[in-house]
Amino acid sequence: MKNSQVFFSDLRTTFKRTMLDKVDELLQRGEIEDKIKTNDLVAIKLHFGERGNTAFVRPIFIRRIVETIRASGGKPFLTDTNTLYTGTREESISHITTAIQNGFDYSVVDAPIIIAGGIRGNACVNVKIDKPIYREVSIAHDIFTADAIIGVGHFKGHELSGFGGALKNLAMGCSSRGGKLKQHSSVAPKVKTSRCTGCETCITCCPQGAIAILNEKARIDPQQCVGCGECLSICPEGAIQVQWDNDAALFQKKMAEYAYGALVGKHEKSIFLNFLTQVSPACDCYGHSDAPIVGDIGILASCDPVAIDQASVDLVNAQRGNEKSTLNTHLGPGEDKFRALYPQIDWGVQLQYGEKIGLGSRKYELTPI
Numbered sequence: 056m057k058n059s060q061v062f063f064s065d066l067r068t069t070f071k072r073t074m075l076d077k078v079d080e081l082l083q084r085g086e087i088e089d090k091i092k093t094n095d096l097v098a099i100k101l102h103f104g105e106r107g108n109t110a111f112v113r114p115i116f117i118r119r120i121v122e123t124i125r126a127s128g129g130k131p132f133l134t135d136t137n138t139l140y141t142g143t144r145e146e147s148i149s150h151i152t153t154a155i156q157n158g159f160d161y162s163v164v165d166a167p168i169i170i171a172g173g174i175r176g177n178a179c180v181n182v183k184i185d186k187p188i189y190r191e192v193s194i195a196h197d198i199f200t201a202d203a204i205i206g207v208g209h210f211k212g213h214e215l216s217g218f219g220g221a222l223k224n225l226a227m228g229c230s231s232r233g234g235k236l237k238q239h240s241s242v243a244p245k246v247k248t249s250r251c252t253g254c255e256t257c258i259t260c261c262p263q264g265a266i267a268i269l270n271e272k273a274r275i276d277p278q279q280c281v282g283c284g285e286c287l288s289i290c291p292e293g294a295i296q297v298q299w300d301n302d303a304a305l306f307q308k309k310m311a312e313y314a315y316g317a318l319v320g321k322h323e324k325s326i327f328l329n330f331l332t333q334v335s336p337a338c339d340c341y342g343h344s345d346a347p348i349v350g351d352i353g354i355l356a357s358c359d360p361v362a363i364d365q366a367s368v369d370l371v372n373a374q375r376g377n378e379k380s381t382l383n384t385h386l387g388p389g390e391d392k393f394r395a396l397y398p399q400i401d402w403g404v405q406l407q408y409g410e411k412i413g414l415g416s417r418k419y420e421l422t423p424i
Contacts, residue, residue, distance in 0.1 A: 058420045059362035060084075063370075065353040065423070066332075074354075075119040078328070080424050081356035082123050082205075085326035093128035095202035095324075099166070100134055100228055102209060103154035106143040107342035110333040112209050114158040120205060120328075121166045129203065132169045133159060135228060136195045137176040138340065139235045139281060141262045147174045171195035172231045179231030182316045186412050188309055192316035193234035203324035204317075206360065210329045210367045212336040212348065214287060216307050217393045217402025219338055220367050221327040221360040222409060226310035229317035236281050238309045244280070244287055248272045250294035257286040257295060307405035314360060315414050329355045329367045336381045336396050348382045348392050349374035361415025365406050368393065 062084040064077040091097055099120060104111030117133065124131040133154070137146055144150040147170040154168050161167065172178050172195035180199040181191045198204065206224050213219035227235060253271040265279035266286065273294065275286075286295045318325055331352035335344050352370050357363035376386035376395075385395035393402050410417050 057416070058418045059357060059359035059416045061355055061357040061359070061362050061366045061419045061421050063353055063355050063366075063421055063423050066351055075116070077424065078116055078119050078354065079123050081328060081354060082120065082326060084422075084424060085356050085358055087123060087326060088127050090324045090326065091124060091127040091129040091203050095129040096200075097124050097129040097131045097203045097205060098134045098171070098198050098201040099124070099131055099205045099207060100198065100224060101207040102224065102228065102339045103133075103135055103144070103150070103159055104157050104339045105342045106153050106156060108157075108339050108344050110209060110211065110335045110344035110347075111157065111339045112207055112330050112332075114160075114163045116330070117159065117166075117207065118164045120207065121164055124205065131166045131205075132201075133164060133166055134169050134171045134198060134201075136172045136198075136230065136235075137170060137232065139232065139239065139262065140340070141260050142340070142342070144340075145262070146176070169197055171197040171229070176232035176235075179233065182319050184312060184316045184319065186312045186315065188305075189237075189312050189316075192313050193231040193237070194229055194313075194316055194319075195231050195234075198229045198317060199320075201321075204321050206325065206327040208327065208329045209333070209339055210331050210364075210371070211334055211338065212393055212396045213338050214397060215303070215400075216310060216405060217397050217400040218364070218368060218371075220329050220364040222310060222314045222364055222405055222414075225314035225317040225360060227313070230313050234313060238306065238313060239281055244275060244295050246273045246275060247294050247296055250292045252292055252294075254291065257290055260286060260289045303400055304404045307402075308408045311405050311409040311412060311414060314409065315412055318360075318414075325358065325360075327357055327360050327363050329363050331355065331367055331370060334371055346377060346380040348377055348380045348396070350377065357419070359415040359419070361406055361409040361417055362419035365417045366419050366421055368402070368406075
């Protein structure tokens with residue numbers, strides 16, 4: 056398989072060449088003018104961040120992407136899908152409000168926000184993919200019907216997949232509520248009873264009512280649990296943990312197939328940007344952002360979602376780890392930062408499987424701009 060092109064911009068600037076100029080150049084290297092035609096409806100797929108989170112991509116960068124799309128003749132809109140867990144993005148009213156409060160107001164980004172799966176996340180299209188796990192996947196309606204997609208990802212660690220980048224932004228971020236349920240269904244958490252104090256905090260956050268207190272300890276009903284992971288982050292004692300077994304690998308494979316489905320009809324009309332800045336140890340779905348695990352690196356662009364994620368992992372792992380972060384092992388350059396964060400997750404599964412099903416290539420050529 057031919058090496059995929061991945062373009063890289065470091066964070067060095069001059070008064071003649073700002074980071075916004077470099078974002079524009081990255082999009083030009085991704086041949087945006089060839090991918091977007093006059094009057095194309097262009098989905099800018101990003102993560103607006105949960106309320107309280109501060110690590111998401113800055114809105115001012117999104118405005119430059121909007122300007123570049125519009126200069127190519129497209130009609131851009133900002134989009135994401137509602138969450139499974141109970142939070143500030145669980146339905147579209149709260150989701151849009153959170154996005155605006157986090158800086159993604161029209162006056163800042165110069166484009167509308169459209170939550171792609173409708174008010175409650177059930178507006179969808181069943182997309183045929185004929186892959187080993189799924190014959191079809193459930194993709195949010197407005198992402199499927201858009202003409203083109205620009206995936207803008209904040210690259211970071213993730214407690215279910217090791218890291219979150221372009222693939223997760225497509226897979227979980229572009230699926231309907233039903234699609235999210237299917238992807239998460241094999242990852243049910245467990246309670247470490249020696250840590251549980253019976254405080255009932257987890258009960259208040261569970262969208263399915265799957266948690267109860269029995270004998271002063273939390274218990275999770277696996278038949279009701281949808282695997283959304285909200286209780287993992289909310290437990291003050293760290294008593295709720297994922298059961299890491301073969302299902303963790305299956306979760307990543309499901310993600311890859313959903314990412315493939317999100318690009319059906321858009322494989323030749325998509326570009327991906329990964330921001331390797333404030334590389335936090337966990338997802339932007341949390342209402343906080345812990346210290347970054349490495350220093351800021353730069354921004355990547357590619358037309359291949361597998362290649363850009365592989366390059367992102369490689370660049371992060373090549374850095375010296377931040378000793379003042381949650382990272383306490385594998386701090387040396389070249390050591391695997393994501394396996395240090397989540398020792399039982401083989402994050403390579405999503406990349407290997409994505410390559411296998413024709414989503415992209417792990418082999419890439421990194422070209423600095």
